[in-house]
Amino acid sequence: MPIKSFIFDLDGTLIDAFPAYEKSFRHTIESTGRTYEKGSLELLYGQSDIEILRQLLKKDKIDKETEHLIEQKRTYYLKIAPQYIKTVPCAYELINILKDRSIKTAIATSGQRQATEIAIDKLKIRHLLDATITATEVKKGKPAPDLFLKASEMINIPTKECIVIEDSTHGIEAAKRADMKTIAVSAGKTPMRDLKKLNPDYALDSLCEIIPVLDRIINAP
Numbered sequence: 001m002p003i004k005s006f007i008f009d010l011d012g013t014l015i016d017a018f019p020a021y022e023k024s025f026r027h028t029i030e031s032t033g034r035t036y037e038k039g040s041l042e043l044l045y046g047q048s049d050i051e052i053l054r055q056l057l058k059k060d061k062i063d064k065e066t067e068h069l070i071e072q073k074r075t076y077y078l079k080i081a082p083q084y085i086k087t088v089p090c091a092y093e094l095i096n097i098l099k100d101r102s103i104k105t106a107i108a109t110s111g112q113r114q115a116t117e118i119a120i121d122k123l124k125i126r127h128l129l130d131a132t133i134t135a136t137e138v139k140k141g142k143p144a145p146d147l148f149l150k151a152s153e154m155i156n157i158p159t160k161e162c163i164v165i166e167d168s169t170h171g172i173e174a175a176k177r178a179d180m181k182t183i184a185v186s187a188g189k190t191p192m193r194d195l196k197k198l199n200p201d202y203a204l205d206s207l208c209e210i211i212p213v214l215d216r217i218i219n220a221p
Helices: 016-032 049-056 066-082 091-099 113-122 146-155 169-177 192-196 211-219
Strands: 005-008 104-108 131-132 162-166 181-185 202-204
Touching: 005 146, 016 049, 016 066, 049 066, 066 104, 066 113, 091 104, 091 113, 091 211, 113 146, 131 146, 146 169, 162 169, 169 181, 169 192, 181 192, 192 202
Parallel strands: 005 104, 005 162, 104 131, 162 181, 181 202
Antiparallel strands: none
16 A cells, blocks of 8 residues: 655654753753763653653652653753754655655654744745644653554544654654554664664665655555
């Protein structure tokens, strides 16, 4: 069955926002007098902001402090993000090619709406997208399938005709639970060996590697 939609993760897949995320989480953790453990964010990347913060704070559940601090983190991130966000090679080119082929495109991200809008403007792809879904619009973030199921609904394409491009294990798991095909790219912080453990349909080192095999991916049985 031909692929009719490509659904993209954002952070680590289309943009590199990790330095901004790490700075904002570190700033938030250290504002409480706690120590931010370097390297801890890599293990959690791909989940929702508040779930990441809960684990960094070593809490069993989300409490009032976590809810307060996540707003502090998000405010700081929005302040510094435009300075630190970088676009991933071939991101614009790939989405533009898909648009030329009448393939629907969407973003499904664990990020918040305001942060996502900043990234879309940085990528200059607003006119190429058919839908954008953020953690703000669903009850559960990745690895739950909610984001991808919402994307399928918004673009009116059955899940079996969608393929998801992801750089995190949480994202690949979420896409599989949504009954979608998957392309794992190792452009983010997750090593390819970890991505391959989830048996994605394709495992490539970058978005640039997708372009030469695009026809094969779209028309694969």
